[in-house]
Amino acid sequence: MNVDPVHVRAFGPTALLAEVDDAAAALALATWLREHRVAATEVVPAARTVLLDGLDPADLGGARALLAGWRDEPAAGDDAGQGRGPVGPVVELPVVYDGPDLDDVADLWGVSREEVVARHTGLELLSVFCGFAPGFAYLSGLPQEWAVPRLDSPRTRVPAGSVAVADTWCGVYPTVSPGGWRLLGRTRTPLWDVDRDPPALLAPGTRVRFVVEDPS
Template sequence: MRLLPSGDAAVLVELADLDAVLALHAALADPPDGVLDVVPAARTVLVVLDPGRTSVDAAASWIRSARPVAGARPDAGEVEVPVVYDGADLAEVAAALGCPVEEVVARHTGTVWTVAFGGFAPGFGYAVPDGGGWDLPRRATPRTRVPAGSVAVAGGFGAVYPQASPGGWQLLGRTDLAVFDVERDPAALLRPGVRIRFRVVGPDVT
């Protein structure tokens, strides 16, 4: 773990891997006065503070005093995402995993996913599966437009596209759930630490 001051209002923590990020994020669940936010990424955690109420040194001491537990994950509640599994890449994902399409759907809905960090677009949460088993590559040629609500996997992560955008993830299905809405508080449903459970709705998968 390496701590770097980021001006007088943040401390950047560099870590070995995503598992270490998840463990530290979970250990920093109860911030002291003056710490405004804890922002995880793939290999870093940014601790944002109010320099009028605390200092970089004090925040660094708090971070160093944390006791991350291997395998721990942050807990920000749970969101159920209803999915119609008719994605354009569903058959290719089944072939890559060496199983029928029905089993892909059963695995996806039977897995608890935890949002590790946000990025790419507002409300886009990179979710990691409990138990692994989803280390699939991105598409060789990205799509110029992926519809909002697309449920996808790639690179060991799962996600729901919050808005239409280019993208190279493997599409499993779609949801009508608005995972990002600026008129809602919080605007992003799939925030770091949120557990996701996907549920089958709509036509049967055949």
């Protein structure tokens, strides 16, 4: 399987920014670059970009040549060539589905609360990149027809462990923070632990399934 060419631009004297079509392609490219040992101190995937930072200014051309070669090879670990990115370990997160926005999501989807839970727990999601806060993983896999808008007014305080959706993303707040995503429930599983390797439980490439936990 060939992939689309990468648009690359300089991002300061020691970095390049590679622009791709979507988050799955960004994760696949970042994984491929690491496997090909690109000479960068950091390779950071995002929603539609991959940042290569800490490059030798004298070897930017070599990094550009490596990026150009991605179009001729499949991304390693690609899920049967379907463009989901590398297939990593599966993490199951127990969730108590009692979030304050559960009814709103049910209304937006035109289903019952129980069906929202059934849909959410029936998905296998993929962590494609981390951002916003340490340990906050952007989980892809929510169908476009289930996309939901963010809150008009973000909350000033979202409890740690809150399981949320926004647009076609799912996420779990690792710590107390402001946030505008719609809250479906909560998990007691720690998402960020500096004594763990890696500290982020849902590092990019991790597959995620949510399971119902009894609130008692």
